Amino acid sequence: MSEQRDMLRAEGLAKTFTLHLKDGLRLAVLKDMSFAVKSDEAIALTGPSGSGKSTLMRMLYANYRCSTGALNVRHKGEWVNIAGASAQIVTAVRQETIGYVSQFLRVIPRVSTLQVVAEPLIERGACEQVAERRAGDLLERLNIPETLWGLSPVTFSGGEQQRVNIARGFAAPYPILLLDEPTASLDAKNRQVVIDMIVEARDAGTAVIGIFHDAQARDAVCTREIKLPERAAA
Ligand SMILES: Nc1ncnc2c1ncn2[C@@H]1O[C@H](COP(=O)(O)OP(=O)(O)OP(=O)(O)O)[C@@H](O)[C@H]1O
Numbered sequence: 032m033s034e035q036r037d038m039l040r041a042e043g044l045a046k047t048f049t050l051h052l053k054d055g056l057r058l059a060v061l062k063d064m065s066f067a068v069k070s071d072e073a074i075a076l077t078g079p080s081g082s083g084k085s086t087l088m089r090m091l092y093a094n095y096r097c098s099t100g101a102l103n104v105r106h107k108g109e110w111v112n113i114a115g116a117s118a119q120i121v122t123a124v125r126q127e128t129i130g131y132v133s134q135f136l137r138v139i140p141r142v143s144t145l146q147v148v149a150e151p152l153i154e155r156g157a158c159e160q161v162a163e164r165r166a167g168d169l170l171e172r173l174n175i176p177e178t179l180w181g182l183s184p185v186t187f188s189g190g191e192q193q194r195v196n197i198a199r200g201f202a203a204p205y206p207i208l209l210l211d212e213p214t215a216s217l218d219a220k221n222r223q224v225v226i227d228m229i230v231e232a233r234d235a236g237t238a239v240i241g242i243f244h245d246a247q248a249r250d251a252v253c254t255r256e257i258k259l260p261e262r263a264a265a
């Protein structure tokens with residue numbers, strides 16, 4: 032019964048990097064990982080530095096290829112294995128099913144903050160007005176002054192850029208949301224706003240998977256932990 036709420040199932044995932052510039056040296060980072068994540072769960076990926084948390088996150092967003100294993104996500108009611116899926120399927124899954132708030136905003140010069148935040152909704156077919164209204168609501172909630180909305184975030188402070196990135200990640204709802212250190216460079220007030228936004232998404236049914244070095248945010252948000260083991264010496 033509860034399996035019906037699974038949004039993501041990883042089966043036998045492994046990742047080995049082959050360093051061609053180092054005589055083909057092989058780094059086995061992740062080995063035989065299997066786990067499932069349900070709707071309205073929030074998972075903290077934990078483990079020592081170098082254990083592969085960011086690597087796993089990139090595999091979940093299909094930025095890194097899985098060396099072995101399957102990564103099944105529930106996309107529009109169907110199970111899709113994104114490990115080895117075509118570029119078109121990966122694009123569709125990213126548009127509708129998996130959202131990702133990376134650690135740093137990728138800033139495109141000349142694109143305004145309001146447009147950066149509204150873009151995921153426009154890509155889904157929302158009209159510009161509706162998308163920009165939603166973008167404005169999020170920016171306001173995240174305390175980005177309206178005077179900045181028309182500017183590119185290129186020159187924004189680290190914390191401002193992070194809040195723009197979070198607003199963008201929350202503009203459209205996603206069944207699965209990946210968060211890489213979403214509160215890392217925020218002050219206490221904005222950290223609480225972000226915590227509230229993640230909890231609201233989780234309680235509305237989003238399956239959240241995140242890396243949180245900030246223990247207070249992790250405790251406030253996460254319902255479970257997936258701990259990566261320390262890597263054995265090669
Ligand atoms: N593209 C890559 N090529 C080669 N090795 C890589 C690559 N990406 C990651 N690694 C290696 O994989 C290991 C895990 O890195 P990863 O960044 O996933 O760790 P982490 O658990 O996120 O650590 P931290 O808590 O310090 O952020 C490291 O030894 C790293 O050097």
Ligand SMILES: [Mg+2]
Binds near residue numbers: 084085086
């Ligand atoms: Mg990392």
